[in-house]
Amino acid sequence: MTGPVRVGFVGLGQLGQPMAARLAGWPGGLIVHDVRPEATQPLAAAGATVAASVAEVAAAAELVCVMVRDDEQVRDVVARVAAAATGPAIVAIHSTIRPGTAQELAAGLGPGLGPGRRDGLEIADAPVSGGFMGAGDGRLAVLFGGSRAAYERCREPFGCFADLVLHMGPAGAGTRAKLARNLLQFVAFTAAAEAQRLAEAAGLDLRKLARVVRHSDAVTGGPGAIMLRPTTAGLAEDDPLRPILEHTAALGEKDLALALELGAELGVGLPMARFALDNLAAGLGLAAGKDPG
Numbered sequence: 001m002t003g004p005v006r007v008g009f010v011g012l013g014q015l016g017q018p019m020a021a022r023l024a025g026w027p028g029g030l031i032v033h034d035v036r037p038e039a040t041q042p043l044a045a046a047g048a049t050v051a052a053s054v055a056e057v058a059a060a061a062e063l064v065c066v067m068v069r070d071d072e073q074v075r076d077v078v079a080r081v082a083a084a085a086t087g088p089a090i091v092a093i094h095s096t097i098r099p100g101t102a103q104e105l106a107a108g109l110g111p112g113l114g115p116g117r118r119d120g121l122e123i124a125d126a127p128v129s130g131g132f133m134g135a136g137d138g139r140l141a142v143l144f145g146g147s148r149a150a151y152e153r154c155r156e157p158f159g160c161f162a163d164l165v166l167h168m169g170p171a172g173a174g175t176r177a178k179l180a181r182n183l184l185q186f187v188a189f190t191a192a193a194e195a196q197r198l199a200e201a202a203g204l205d206l207r208k209l210a211r212v213v214r215h216s217d218a219v220t221g222g223p224g225a226i227m228l229r230p231t232t233a234g235l236a237e238d239d240p241l242r243p244i245l246e247h248t249a250a251l252g253e254k255d256l257a258l259a260l261e262l263g264a265e266l267g268v269g270l271p272m273a274r275f276a277l278d279n280l281a282a283g284l285g286l287a288a289g290k291d292p293g
Contacts, residue, residue, distance in 0.1 A: 004028030007157050008061030010054055010077050011095070012039040015128065016067035018135035019094070022161040024048050033057050055084035062087070063157060065126075067094040071101045078105050078123065088120030090150050092158075094142075096127050099172040099179070102145060106171035122150050125171055127178035128162065139163050143181070145174030184223055187272075194272045198259065201266040226284065235285040242286075249281040256280070 004027045009020040012034040023030045024046035032043045033051040040050045051057045057064060058081040066077050074095050081091055093102060102125035124146025134140040140162040144151045151167040158165045168177045192213070199209050226248065228241060235242045256277040263270040281287055 005062040005090075005153065005157060006031065006060060008032070008051070008057035008064040009043075009048075009067070010034070010057055010064065011067035011069075011073075012036075012043065013067065013069075014132050015094070015135050016065075017042070018132060019065070019067065019128070019140070019161040020048070021046060022135075022138050023157065026157055026160060028062075028157070031057050031060050054080040057081070058084035058089070059086050062089050063154060064089060064091045065094055066091060069095065071097045074101065075105070082121055085121055088122075090122050090124060090146075090153060092124050092126040092144075092146075092154060094126055094128055096178055096182070097125070097175060099125070099175040102175055103170075103172040106146070122146065123171060124150050124154070125174040126154065126158070127174055129178065129181055130162075135161055142166070143168050143174040143177040145169055145171045145176075188223060191272045191276075194270055198263055198266070198268050198270060201268045202262065229285065233285065239285075245284040246286060249284050249286055252280045253277060 006029045007023055007026055009016065009023065009030065009032045012020055012032060016034075017039065020030065020032055020043055024043060030043070030048040031051050032040055032048050033054055033056065034040055040048075044050045049060075051060070054077055064081050064085075066074060068074055068077055074093055074097050078091055078093070081089070091105075093105075102123065106123040124144060126142050126144045126146075128135070128140045128142050130140040138161050141164040142158050142162045144154065144158075144165060144167050147170070148167060151165075155165050168174050196206055196209070199206055226245070229235075235245065256273050259273050260270055260277065262268075263273065
């Protein structure tokens with residue numbers, strides 16, 4: 001493969017549609033397919049070629065982006081691509097699936113395939129983070145799992161819809177990273193719901209509280225602000241980060257204790273806050289968390 005790759009895109013849903021739309025002007029060309037013909041119409045209007053099948057995409061594209069619903073659909077699309085591709089190609093799975101699925105597909109559908117399949121097909125998992133807002137603005141993050149050569153080949157076209165494209169490791173690594181990232185997201189959502197229950201019981205305006213949260217997270221970086229170290233092992237006594245994280249833990253433990261005290265006064269259970277108080281210091285690589293009793 002030399003020059004700009006011709007990109008195929010299969011799956012034009014909530015994320016796939018804006019991602020593909022940002023590839024419409026890609027110099028190598030774009031060919032798209034979705035089981036819903038109406039989903040392809042905006043892409044056709046933007047200059048993309050519409051394919052009647054996955055096989056048609058596979059026969060024309062050197063990079064096939066896949067954004068379908070689940071593991072079963074991913075396996076089906078990859079099998080159809082493997083059967084129909086006419087030359088070397090990369091299949092980038094953007095769907096969030098099981099890490100083992102990407103690994104199995106990479107191992108079973110790579111070079112040296114059996115009858116009806118040909119060498120040169122590489123499977124990579126490339127899940128995205130940033131939601132449909134990031135997709136529409138071209139500000140997604142892509143977490144790429146696959147060979148370094150495939151990553152380098154994909155970086156430029158992925159740059160149409162992402163402003164952060166990172167090589168996380170071999171196939172499966174991208175999905176593992178996405179699951180860790182989403183764990184943080186949805187645990188934070190659960191904590192946000194708990195905070196809202198406390199605020200509501202205290203008679204506060206939840207919309208104003210939300211404005212404060214969004215404002216301060218934009219300044220401080222939110223939970224990502226403490227993700228500073230390459231390991232979760234305990235901090236050495238002379239680690240330069242220790243004073244910073246000790247200060248963070250002290251502030252956090254104080255505020256969590258106060259929130260638990262308020263919750264007790266108002267009769268609001270705060271299990272996330274209790275867990276955080278018990279585990280914050282240890283999570284920062286310090287001693288076990290303090291319990292004010």
